[in-house]
Amino acid sequence: MSAGLLLEILSAVLVVAGAGFFTVGTVGLVRLPDLRTRLHALTKADNLGLGLVVLGLVLQAGSVGAAVKLLVVWFLAMPASAVVAHLMSRGGGLGATGGAAEGPGTPGEGGAGGR
């Protein structure tokens, strides 16, 4: 078995696994009942899926510049997802009943604060 075929098989496995994680994240976004549970499904499954897809594509990129550019996509997505998850789950703003004034992480009011 040649090295190129091995690389192609590894790349196909990684990309298909990433697509599976994307599908899990999307199903979670559609079916979970609450804003915070949806946030949980989105920010974890989604980033892992993007990382696996990018890793699989890097093996097929052909040149170092293309591979680095694909990796930059992932490295941009990770801090963006963390910042957005933090901002969105903090409460405050539209529709929250004083979630910002109660301090961080009171676990009992998760359902009421999200709507």
Add this chain to the structure above:
Amino acid sequence: MIGPVLDGVAVVLGLNLLLCLVRVLGGPTGRDRLLGVLLTGSTGAALLAVLSVSTGVPALRDAALVMTALASVVAVARLRAETEEP
């Protein structure tokens, strides 16, 4: 032999994009719609990256990079507008 695999993954990611639109259209609050938009941006970036390798068009890779960068800017701007405007 990886070409058909990449094409199948592109189709799956496109179906995911359509499913995200269900949440964008039917989300009860603005934040739910924003979540759908964010997932659309991230799934779209992965779709563009897959297509850039599968079709060999390198400009699609740059489009994926721009899409990832802009999705976070959209989210931060939207949440900032929510908190500043009573």
